[in-house]
Amino acid sequence: MKKTNLIIIPSRNRVTNTERAIKAIKETATISDIMIGLDADNHEIYPRFDGVIYEVNPQTEKRMNGTLNLLSTRYANMYETVYFMGDDHLPITKGWDETLYQPIKERGYGVSYGNDLYQGQNLPTAVMMSTNIIKTLGFMSPPEQIHMFLDNFWKSVGERLEALTYFDDVIVEHLHAYVGKSELDEMYLSVNNPEVADNDGKRYGEYIYGKFDNDIIRLKNALNIPITDCLM
Numbered sequence: 001m002k003k004t005n006l007i008i009i010p011s012r013n014r015v016t017n018t019e020r021a022i023k024a025i026k027e028t029a030t031i032s033d034i035m036i037g038l039d040a041d042n043h044e045i046y047p048r049f050d051g052v053i054y055e056v057n058p059q060t061e062k063r064m065n066g067t068l069n070l071l072s073t074r075y076a077n078m079y080e081t082v083y084f085m086g087d088d089h090l091p092i093t094k095g096w097d098e099t100l101y102q103p104i105k106e107r108g109y110g111v112s113y114g115n116d117l118y119q120g121q122n123l124p125t126a127v128m129m130s131t132n133i134i135k136t137l138g139f140m141s142p143p144e145q146i147h148m149f150l151d152n153f154w155k156s157v158g159e160r161l162e163a164l165t166y167f168d169d170v171i172v173e174h175l176h177a178y179v180g181k182s183e184l185d186e187m188y189l190s191v192n193n194p195e196v197a198d199n200d201g202k203r204y205g206e207y208i209y210g211k212f213d214n215d216i217i218r219l220k221n222a223l224n225i226p227i228t229d230c231l232m
Helices: 015-028 063-074 096-107 131-137 150-160 186-191 194-210 212-222
Strands: 005-010 032-039 052-057 081-084 089-091 111-115 127-130 164-174
Touching: 005 015, 005 063, 005 096, 015 032, 015 089, 032 063, 052 063, 063 081, 063 131, 081 096, 081 131, 096 111, 096 127, 096 164, 111 150, 127 131, 127 150, 131 212, 150 164, 150 194, 150 212, 194 212
Parallel strands: 005 032, 005 081, 032 052, 111 164
Antiparallel strands: 081 127, 089 164, 111 127
8 A cells, every 4th residue: 555654764873763763663653654864974884674765865964954855855746744753753652643644634734743752742853744845845844954943943834824733642752862861972962062053043043034934925825725914
């Protein structure tokens, strides 16, 4: 049966994490294909598992976000939704992907997320987005960013389209080092630092105040949503 959702997991130097995520997805997901996005300079350290798509690309300057945008736009025509999951996420609820998909299917577009036991409703640290949004924008998250404030963008898009759905009882746990659920490794340190935070905060602010309203207008036109008030 053709799957309607593509799970994209960008990863680097976290073989154990991806193996854990793949195992959990295969045990809990029902409508999803799995894709691991790897960098060309170290993809050999990752074993290949049957039924998993592996995409190997040059490591981009934008790192995780660059990989996510590259793969989500490349495969957008093949699926109805894309789900971003970090390699430190762990799906627990059976059928979680189908539950997230239902409001998007009924509406024809949208953004859905579950409870990561860290940010909860506050932020979608892992998220499902309809591919008609990705195709219209040309990205899944603003390409100027590296790693941070992507979840702020996903939530804002869903809110502005009045198409954001949160499921408190759908658990996709975020095993983040900052809450003591993972080791604070080099990958966390490479993106959770002042340099990346300053860059991504500045770039996200520039996007929100310079481009976001126009992108919402483009989305509403493409999705046949009445335009009433597109001011911030």
